[in-house]
Amino acid sequence: MFVNRLRELSEMNTYLDMILSGQKLNLALFAQRRCGKTELLKRFRREARDLTIAPYLSMERISPSIEHFSLHFLTELVRTATGEEPVLTWPSLMIASQSLGKEVQNGIATLSTMMDRAEKDISAISEILFRLPQMVSDAKSLPVIYILDEFQEIKNIDDRILHLMRANTEKQRSVNYWVAGSVFTAFDDLFQGDSPFYGQFTRMELSRFDEGSTFELIDGLLPFFTSIENKKAIHRSTGGHPFYTTAICRRFHLMRDLTDQDDMATLRTSILMEVFDKTGAINAHLEYLLDVSLAKFRNISVHRNILLHLSEGPDNLSGISTFTGKLTGEVSNYMKGLLRTDLVTKEGDTYTLTDPLMGAWIKNRDRYPGEMPLIDISVRDKVFADLLERYSQVSTELGKAKEVELREILESIYEIKLRPYSTPDGQIEFDLIGEKDRIHIFEIKWRNRPLDIGVIKRFLSKVDRSIFSAQKPYLHIISKGGFDTKALKEAKKYRIECLDRSLKEVTK
Ligand SMILES: Nc1ncnc2c1ncn2[C@@H]1O[C@H](COP(=O)(O)OP(=O)(O)OP(=O)(O)O)[C@@H](O)[C@H]1O
Ligand SMILES: [Mg+2]
Incomplete structure (x- = not known):
């Protein structure tokens, strides 16, 4: 197919x-x-x-x-x-x-x-x-x-x-x-x-599949009908990766035949088994990738430790150096080696694990060794939430490193703790939200062209549909490519703060 x-x-x-x-x-x-x-x-x-x-x-x-x-x-x-x-x-x-x-x-x-x-x-x-x-x-x-x-x-x-x-x-x-x-x-x-x-x-x-194509792939692979929620969960936990999607569908099909169940709980177990269990095709693939990549290094355990650290989140050279207790010069050499394997990507001065699913795999299998996926339900749900969160973070258009950098700067400007927000079904997502006096919601557009009025309208409608609408939140939009006149006028009307790429307020 x-x-x-x-x-x-x-x-x-x-x-x-x-x-x-x-x-x-x-x-x-x-x-x-x-x-x-x-x-x-x-x-x-x-x-x-x-x-x-x-x-x-x-x-x-x-x-x-x-x-x-x-x-x-x-x-x-x-x-x-x-x-x-x-x-x-x-x-x-x-x-x-x-x-x-x-x-x-x-x-x-x-x-x-x-x-x-x-x-x-x-x-x-x-x-x-x-x-x-x-x-x-x-x-x-x-x-x-x-x-x-x-x-x-x-x-x-x-x-x-x-x-x-x-x-x-x-x-x-x-x-x-x-x-x-x-x-x-x-x-x-x-x-x-x-x-x-x-x-x-x-x-x-070649990019990963978007939601529509992932759904098409799922429909082609599963011989039974499955709900939109299930399909969304597959897309969100794989980020549209065709091989991951294929492996998960195969397992879900098998599990359904075994248990006669095809609800979300069965799907979750199927996904976790594929990713973490010894019999999982995704697990085997990740195991293989890690092995062949690390085999190139003499000091395997340090490299492995750095990957483990990055599986907790992106970091820069000084952070990694603090974590490993090694000088930045030495760490810089390790990072060069890791960049060559493509397990790690660098944007600006931040290092990230290239594949979000691999990040979840490294972190959680280390945390719960041997217990996957026969772990208790609360752990299972935590691991699953981690898996979903990773792709919703990278799916923003600005990329992980920039996101971390912007978040830190915004946190210090507004003296507020910020985090990405998503409803459990993924219907409403905000790039960053935080609370100080009132809720602050940030929409970030990291494209080169000026932002138009459509973006403002969609942002307002998303806020309206969210649980924050009654609380009159402060709204902020950051646009790398600036704003066109109509967009600025509309933003002003609704008291949305407009910031440019250096986070300065734009008024005209
Ligand atoms: N367009 C597609 N339609 C349906 N399934 C696909 C598609 N692309 C990939 N797949 C699924 O993903 C799996 C991996 O694809 P493929 O072997 O082409 O990837 P690759 O990038 O060549 O991998 P490798 O890096 O191992 O060489 C396939 O076996 C297939 O199940
Ligand atoms: Mg190939």
Whole structure:
């Protein structure tokens, strides 16, 4: 089943049109782990099948030797171009490529003999290897879109491989590389280092699903009808992550068959089991991610401790240094390492765990080891509330770090304790509220364009519908991009305080 991704697919189809009209288009697709890169690429590949030659190779399963890579790379190319099914050997590849003509066959034969040498000449091999897709394209009179998944792994083959790939492919008119990967920072090296592939690649980032698409995915996965409340709870606890959603639905389906119950309590247990229990697919995924990420470090326990600290909330270098009892210089090195794993993200000078669900997982499994999820109901509800809270915090458009920073400044300006607010069903959310004399409610808009009257009206209506409406709360709106005239006039009418990006009051 494939849901959504209409925007991405239509963008990809535009790129496909460009390629078909003779332009060249390399694409780099990024997304967090398990967000649906592979699904999307495979789906696109189906659409491009008859119009192009579009081999797909995942670099993850390839051992990092030039011979292994070359053999896989060419086998996929020949398989896709001819429909033959060569096994992974050079002679089989030769036979399968017969219909592609002498030039291709000669290229493969030369490579095959080069592989026999003990000392492999990487640059001579690359020259032929990366020329072969162009030869195949010429032979079939079709453009090639070579899809390389988990592309960052290519670096392990040889230090020079990217440089060689670039040198041998940049002038090719009808060979395009579409690459994907999850580790953003690894990609940065790839595109910025000595071999700046960057600039030749169009970048595309894959986000999580919005509520509507998550509902669609849930409807497709569950063979029974489930309430809107349940669907909302799934979306809120996964933040629209397609793999998390899939795993939770599978468990919920199973639990319903076992217990004959499909109420919110059953769903909660299903979610917590998926996330925390040894049998949970999400638990296994997080366990794996943490293991492979930490395996890179010598001092695993310090790194693990820092992650545990960040699972309580974002923090800056001096906070982390106080927590670990280590000097900031040393901590800064640890943080650099963690940023490279992409488990941690930095905005301004604040560090946050990239995946909110991983944050809840690290914090709560440590707090209640071994008891999950057979813990008592009050603990279960607390853990569940923590899970929901995390995504409602990151779902604000300004991002975690900025939110923390703004909150601190506002707290000191107004001398008031502030917190995000949400009704249990998520229907009404305020960025920050606090109480001093009266309730203060803050709406924060962190976009570059001036805020318009619609935002003011929606804010007022939300306040009206909230439990605070009778208490005549103080209202404040902060807008990074300022306010347009009508919005300011409307705000004045209702005594809403308008603040700009530096939290200064705007009057005209
Ligand atoms: N568009 C989609 N429609 C339905 N299910 C999806 C979609 N995208 C992803 N999924 C679900 O999420 C799972 C993970 O997706 P996928 O393997 O494509 O992610 P990925 O980003 O390639 O992961 P990895 O980082 O492990 O390579 C899939 O097995 C599928 O169950
Ligand atoms: Mg993948």
